[in-house]
């Protein structure tokens with residue numbers, strides 16, 4: 001068994017798919033795994049793959065052309081999920097996909113398809129959550145938000161905010177992955193890794209309070225109808241762990 | 251003269267958000283608009299909800315009144331003229347600052363601006379328009395706006411609001427003229443339906459002018475069904491729109507003059523109400539326009555009126571579609587004696603005749619001591635409200651008609667079972683349904699199967715036979731569905747297709763939920779099983 005490993009970025013994962021496929025070892029004789037690899041199998045060869053933009057782009061184009069855009073969307077989202085075996089799941093999905101073409105995402109009687117469907121749905125649901133529950137605080141002329149998503153959804157959410165606030169300076173920070181989307185006024189956003197110090201400094205921005213944080217809390221309290229009070233319902237709609245960074249619950 | 255210290259912005263917000271909260275609509279859905287450089291905001295068709303208040307309701311918009319001053323005296327309302335409460339008003343700039351600053355912090359998707367009737371309808375609507383205009387122009391706000399139309403305001407002002415907002419609503423308040431007369435002496439259905447009619451006609455014409463169908467887009471399931479309340483209404487709406495010339499009312503370009511004057515005050519809109527059956531009783535009171543006046547109008551003007559773009563909005567950068575997210579309305583339930591059948595028929599009628607995007611129901615919360623109203627402390631009829639929303643869902647997404655769900659003989663919903671299970675139990679002759687062959691419409695009628703899972707079933711069964719575990723993965727709620735389906739001729743368990751047996755089983759699964767809704771105030775209800783069973787975004 002040969003195990004192809006790579007780091008946890010979309011580009012690296014697509015490159016890994018490319019190299020595994022090109023190895024011609026036979027799909028049943030290989031596995032794909034994300035680094036770090038904690039437990040090495042006894043009879044396995046490990047092959048580390050470095051991200052290669054050209055190879056990754058080839059895989060992406062092939063998925064879009066030979067399977068479908070929907071398949072690509074699901075693959076992208078699935079790689080952002082937190083399932084440890086997501087990379088191999090993507091590979092199995094693509095093996096079936098390149099054989100069956102456009103109909104792939106509809107073949108829900110196949111476990112490979114269901115798995116990616118579920119992973120992508122999970123990531124998508126979480127990305128939607130952060131579209132809703134992300135809160136920015138104003139620090140000078142920059143709006144800064146901190147999130148702690150389970151799936152790696154920062155880039156997906158940032159794309160939404162880039163459309164929503166094209167002419168503002170803002171930053172969206174994944175505190176756990178130390179990953180930030182940075183958006184300068186009237187420009188495309190970019191992703192960057194933060195050092196521990198940078199993160200510590202930025203973390204303080206969340207304490208920033210102003211007139212509007214107070215007004216928002218006021219509004220939040222005033223809008224609830226006492227006769228319909230229902231904290232259970234509130235809780236199931238907005239799980240406690242999402243509230244950590246929400247102004248109205250702090 | 252009373253001397254009051256000037257209120258702070260926070261105090262105003264407290265009063266004017268508190269007074270706005272009984273309007274239940276809080277969705278930001280229906281408009282899909284990309285952001286633009288130099289502007290703030292976009293709009294996502296599915297709507298985005300930003301938080302959940304302590305009552306479990308979603309917060310999507312900054313929902314406020316411009317003022318709680320009101321010259322009317324609706325018995326059920328906190329702001330009625332006869333109540334001695336502290337009155338205040340926002341300045342247009344205050345509303346703009348709040349909206350924009352909340353929006354940038356991602357607290358909200360936009361603004362829902364309503365108002366008490368301040369001095370008179372025209373004055374009120376003018377203040378509303380002034381505010382929205384400032385927000386769209388100087389503040390360059392491109393996010394979602396829902397605005398209330400104040401019945402009785404001049405047409406130019408209603409038109410202006412329609413071009414600035416994404417959604418407009420006029421509340422029907424109560425389903426019969428009689429109830430309205432009793433509880434809202436300053437309102438009539440005639441006055442309420444007139445702007446509703448005009449907004450819906452103008453939406454249709456603008457849609458035609460930009461090459462769309464006159465009727466608003468509906469969900470995928472509705473299109474796929476080919477039956478249902480909207481497909482019947484569709485022809486009526488298209489015909490109505492076709493009677494006018496769309497180029498008369500397309501977005502006017504700079505320097506162009508309107509081909510037709512603004513709707514003149516005297517004539518009455520042809521509301522197209524059927525005057526038969528239950529609706530005869532309901533609606534005709536509000537509509538004194540005689541048939542001859544009606545005919546006269548139609549022959550002169552094709553039976554249509556609509557708004558034209560007011561001069562100050564013709565500037566290029568403000569050219570906007572008219573009410574792109576459509577129109578909605580709200581009815582209060584539980585304050586007056588109408589049956590569920592009556593309410594549901596009215597709802598269906600509003601969808602079909604006015605092409606409304608949503609009809610909302612608001613369980614009455616007693617706020618005022620009044621002999622004409624339920625006593626203070628009467629719990630709001632939350633289960634009834636829930637059943638009405640479930641049925642509304644069945645009308646909009648599942649191809650059901652009001653008459654299939656309720657009737658004169660059975661005018662109220664079953665307390666123990668949701669309307670879809672209830673319907674299925676009364677039609678056991680149609681079950682079980684074979685998942686691998688049944689058509690989309692029939693699969694959609696199985697309890698526990700929603701539009702999304704029905705579509706997945708139809709698509710995936712082409713590539714292989716489906717079995718119960720597959721259905722589970724597709725989001726089918728088997729604990730409900732299994733009584734009604736077979737996979738390759740086999741039921742999941744050997745259960746008899748027998749009404750009393752299945753009813754008992756389903757009531758068992760419904761019971762917890764029903765109990766929770768009724769005891770919602772005690773804090774146990776898990777919001778709307780619509781999420782689970784209907785697999786739809788409730789805020790859509």
Ligand code: SF4
Pocket residue numbers: 320321322323324327328329330331365366367434
């Ligand atoms: S018009 Fe009636 S419902 Fe509206 S604010 Fe005035 S009193 Fe209340």
